[in-house]
Amino acid sequence: MNKTVFAVLITLTLIASCLFSAQGTSAATSTDPNFKVAFIGDSGAGSNFQSVLNLIKSEGAQLVMHQGDFDYSDGPQKWMDMINATLGPNFPYLGSDGNHDNWDSDGYAAFFKDRLVKMGLPPPAGNLPASYTATYKGLKMVFSKERGDPAFITSALAGDNHVWKVCSWHENQNYMQLGSKGNEQGWPDYETCRQYGSIIATGHEHTYERTKTLLSTQNLTVDTVQHPVVGGVPGNPDSLLVAPGKTFVFVSGNGGNGIRNQDRCLPTTYPYGGGVGCNYIWAKAYTTDQGAKYGSLFITFNVDGNPNKARGYFKNISGETIDQFEVTASSTPISPPPTTPTRTPTPGSSPTPTPIRTPTPTPIRTPTPTPLRTPTPTPAGELPGDANRDGRVDGVDYVVWFNHYGTNVNNGPAGGDFDRSGFVDGVDYVIWFNHYGQTIGPTSTPTISPTPGPSATPTRTPTPPAVTPTRTPTPGPQSPTPTSVPPGQVVPVLPTVETGPAHNSGDTADDSAIWIHPTNLGLSTVIGDDKNGGMMVWNLDGTELQYLDPTKRLNNVDLRYNFPLVGQYTGGTPHSSVTLVGVGYENAGSFPANIIISSIGNPGSGSRLKSGTTVPEVLPVPWSAPMMPEARPKAA
Structure with a gap:
């Protein structure tokens, strides 16, 4: 089923949405010993999904968390019948609303509400909303609706005393997956769950990938105490820590409806990419580039007699174990890392968590966009966008901008800061782009302003060098070879703006x-x-x-x-x-x-x-x- 998604600019705070709990609220509460949960997403209701269900049953999972996109066009009743026939009509099975799911009209809200009743949890009055929370066998689960619901997450986790918590939703942010998905769920959901030390489970991108321990999801900050840096790369990728202010993120979307390739953070082998938007945060990737098959992530909580220890592994339907890791849960809060400028700052402020006894989450701080500063005029005799001052604006100057993007510099154009604001950002790229190909001299091309005035109509569109990144580092036939860039070097082109999806599916x-x-x-x-x-x-x-x-x-x-x-x-x-x-x-x-x-x-x-x-x-x-x-x- 395909559902039209509309972005809404008014946030509805669901403070009183359904809260389910089967545990007390005094001391910290762990799960039942050896409590195994299967995490899948993007299943469909065909033979591949049946193989995944068979795997879940054979591995002895006690609960399934399905991160959205249930039946696609196969039909919701067929999807439900397959679950009932394989795992049983009373098996604990909960899910998040996906972009291909009609939560109410296709009966998913009713299906999951019925499952809550059969799990011994009190049902809500009326329909089950897409943002809901439940606690089962000591595992706290918070399901967030499409496009995010950070206020609800805060209401569900503030004051919570469970050792193990999982935030579940369907969609992603571009940096939180390795395919081609854009910024859809919103950073506040990610950052709110991180502040409360909750594991983050997603789907949407039809691959499997897992991060290392993160001190910031939005700023891609790896915990280098948990993952000591060796050779410039945070190591120890299979030992994770969750605590207030620390978490890890995974995408488990190999549930049965197609598998995709790795588009980001190349190469396709560990330690993957360390450039902008990657920063060596990824511990494991399993896509078509790694020969991926359908499968499920399993995490067993409270293992080896230790209520603060969990063990995870991803197994495919051929019985191959692809990823293995251990997680330690701590109640010790941390101070968040300094907020650095990011490409997509989230305007406004997020709700401040209610103080709790133990643990005490660090209050959520949402980055505030830096006000635009008045650029310093380019001195006479200098060419805007000319970083190396060779009298022309070309690919070499782009490389300077790219290598300093997102950083503070104090050397102006020499560091890619063409507007001399002290920070290298997209404004500097616009300056470079609009002067590309120009030279200093009597026949230089007139400058085109990046912000058209009330009376000037741009008369030309300069063409930047074709420097789209490819898997094989060989420049395309149209790519110019700058004089100081070695032949064969690929210069990545960054997307400075990425939108949400179109309203209709297919080639629209x-x-x-x-x-x-x-x-x-x-x-x-x-x-x-x-x-x-x-x-x-x-x-x-x-x-x-x-x-x-x-x-x-x-x-x-x-x-x-x-x-x-x-x-x-x-x-x-x-x-x-x-x-x-x-x-x-x-x-x-x-x-x-x-x-x-x-x-x-x-x-x-x-x-x-x-x-x-x-x-x-x-x-x-x-x-x-x-x-x-x-x-x-x-x-x-």
């Missing part, structure tokens, strides 16, 4: 463009089309702000600044099937987006607009009128 997400705010780069937006319905607008951290004209089928995005409209395609043929969006702004901020011409037609692929001298009279709303005022962010 098509064209995109970045609208640059003329006075505040942080208020710029990404505009993209969904060929099966409407146009989406995201902010720079990937959060959807608007979904425009969802009943239309829009197939192209052509972004122009200060564009005089004549209502014609490039070829000059009169037409009516085009939707034009006016991008406006008010006061200090705000963003697009107003439908100014709309029709039910479907423009063909490759449609582009032709400029003219007059704006046509068919403008049903003015440029300043918002399309969706309730979703419009307030001006700063």
Whole structure:
């Protein structure tokens, strides 16, 4: 089953959602001895899932936690029947809502509510919400809905005294998986669970991967006390520690519905990648690049007579053990590491955990976006973006920026800090990109401002070097070879902006463009089309702000600044099937987006607009009128 997902800008705090507990609340409580749990995700309801269920039964698991995407198009009843026939109608089986699941209408809420009753836990009144919590045989479980619910997680874990806790949800953040998934669940869920020392279980990416012990998920900070650094790499990958402020994350998505490859943190062998977005956090990867088969992660809690010790392993349906590790649980809180700038800071503040007796979690601190600083003008005689001062902006200067990205520097352009703000970030990349190919001299190409002014229309689009990373370190045929970069060296290109998904499944997400705010780069937006319905607008951290004209089928995005409209395609043929969006702004901020011409037609692929001298009279709303005022962010 496929479900349309909508990003909502209003957070609903479910403080009073269903809380289930079968244990007391005095001293720290561990699980029953040798309590084994199976973790799977992305199963479908076919023969592969049946093999995984057989494996779970043969391994003697006492509980299944299924991290979403249950039946896909196989049918929910078939999925439920397979579980009942293999594990039994009373077997403890709980799950998280996935993006392919219709939680209520497909009967999953009712199925898991019934399982809670059969597990001896009091059911909630009414339907089971997608964010819920349960404690079974001493294991505290917190299930979070799609796109995150940090307030609920806080309400479930604040004051909790269980030794072992697991946070479960379906979707990921890009850095928390090794495939191609974007930033979907949100960092607050990850960071809240880490602060309370809860293991984080996810699915969504159809692979298996596990991190080392992390002091920060968002900043990719490995606990180098637990994992001493050897040769520049945090070692001891199979000995983990969970405590207030420390956790590890895993994706277990080899449940039966396809297996994917490793796209990130290459190479495909340990210790994997250590660059930006990786930082040697990964302890194990099991994808098609490692010959992966379907299987399940198993964790047995309270082993060897030690209530604070657990042992985990991933086994495939061929009986091969792929990963083995041990986990120690501690109640000793830690101080969080210093917050460093990240690519996608989470605006606002997260709820502060209620103080508890033992353990005492460190209050959650959500990174606050650094206000944009006024760039220092480039001195006369210098070329913006020219890091090595050789009189031209080329791939060598990009390498300088890339090697310093995300760091504080004090040497200005020589360290990739082209706006001399003291920090190397995406603004510096824009400066490099807009001056790429320019040289100092009487025939140099005029500079294009990265923030178009009210009257200047960009006249050209500079082409950066084709430096897309590949698995085999050989540059593509279009990649220039900078003079000081050794031949054969690959220069990675980082995504500076990544959006949420389109609303419809299949081949729908098509064209995109970045609208640059003329006075505040942080208020710029990404505009993209969904060929099966409407146009989406995201902010720079990937959060959807608007979904425009969802009943239309829009197939192209052509972004122009200060564009005089004549209502014609490039070829000059009169037409009516085009939707034009006016991008406006008010006061200090705000963003697009107003439908100014709309029709039910479907423009063909490759449609582009032709400029003219007059704006046509068919403008049903003015440029300043918002399309969706309730979703419009307030001006700063």
